[in-house]
Amino acid sequence: MLRWSLLSMVLVGVLLGAAPTARAFHPPLVVLQAGHWRSAELPDEFSRLRGNTGAAAGGVREVDLNVDIAHRAAEYLRAWGNEAYVLPATVPPNYRADAFVAIHADGHANRAARGFKVATSYRPWIASDLLVRELADEYARRTGLPRDWRITHNMRGYYAFNSGLYQHTIAEDTPAAILEMGFLTNPTDRAYLVTHTDHVAWAIALGIARFLATRPAEGWPPPPSFPRDDxxxxxxxxxxxxxxxxxxxxxxxxxxxxxxxxxxxxxxxxxxxxxxxxxxxxxxxxxxxxxxxx
CATH class of the missing domain: 2.30.30.40 (SH3 Domains)
Known part of the structure; x- marks a missing residue:
């Protein structure tokens, strides 16, 4: 398909340091969710999550960092010829996109805990698995932050992924990932995230762009179906x-x-x-x- 070949040309130019000039006629749609942003507005089905602004340490609130980096990453993606939007905590019902990435930062009582992690839902699907791989590889390469392999149930069961159970979620056929950028409670991670916000955003955008360039011409195979009868x-x-x-x-x-x-x-x-x-x-x-x- 034309839009994907053009995207590949744009991505190659970016990775070589050239300014992207090509633009697809039907650009891929990327949605970045700034974790916890406007969580007080979550619908009733997610009322248990209202008011949660995430981790906080050293005078830094997770929600503020998420919003800043999500908007920066969206600007990069738009500059490279994609459509890119930033969503708050509430996702429109059955929302479709070529890639959905929820951006978060971690916190832990153990201040030594550090590193980033990327995951998708428990549902096995090649598209989302590839998104996780490309995003994690590019993020590690560009930021130098260590990878934390302790993926939690809250990540794999992230509410925005659960299209079979709730209304305000992404559609089943939207490739999705959740990124924990690092631990705000770790002084080293926090210092990097706060002082290199633009570089972090660039790494996220590059990982997503690499994923978009892997899409087969015939499209992704459909994801496995979710049991809905009961x-x-x-x-x-x-x-x-x-x-x-x-x-x-x-x-x-x-x-x-x-x-x-x-x-x-x-x-x-x-x-x-x-x-x-x-x-x-x-x-x-x-x-x-x-x-x-x-």
Missing amino acids: IVEVLHDNVPLFDGPGREFNRVDRAARKERYAVVERRPGWAKLFFWSGAERWIEDFQTRPITIP
């Missing part, structure tokens, strides 16, 4: 999840109020919840209510 919402906080349909089984996790899950099996009084990772989690029926996703 969706439930958790009614209470700290609801125990078990590895079998009964309280005699091991308690292996907890669910929070308003979290949603697809049900793949039912036993009397119990429901087995769907996880892309293959983990088996059972919840008692009375702890949930049925939900219909438009």
Whole structure:
């Protein structure tokens, strides 16, 4: 396709230090989400996340850094011939783009914890996996920050990825990644992120541009389908999840109020919840209510 070959020409020019001059007739659409930005405006389905501005340390708030770097990265992408927008915490329903990247920064009680990490949802899909790879490789190469391989459930289960369970999410066929740029609670990471904001943004934009150039002419294969016939919402906080349909089984996790899950099996009084990772989690029926996703 023409737009992708032109993008490749632009990317090569950027990497060689030349100013991009070519522009596709139908440029790729890139959406950067500034993590926690305007979180007070999140819809009711994500009310549990309202007011969260992320990590903070050394007088730096995560949300402010996210907004700054997301807008800088979007400017680079637009200069290279793409359409690029910055979204707040709220994602329009079923939002489609050629790439979606949520930008965040980490925090930890252990001030020695440092490094960046990139992940996509639990759903196995080549497009999102490639986006993670290109973004992580370019970010590591350009910033020199170490990579933290401790990917969390909150990253893989990021709310904006969960198109089968909520309305205000990206569409299933939008390649997506979440980037934790480094630890604000680590003095070395924080100093780099604060004093090299433009370079960090440039690294993010380059990683996304590299991904866009890998798109096959025939488009990406469709992602695996999500089970939608039986969706439930958790009614209470700290609801125990078990590895079998009964309280005699091991308690292996907890669910929070308003979290949603697809049900793949039912036993009397119990429901087995769907996880892309293959983990088996059972919840008692009375702890949930049925939900219909438009």
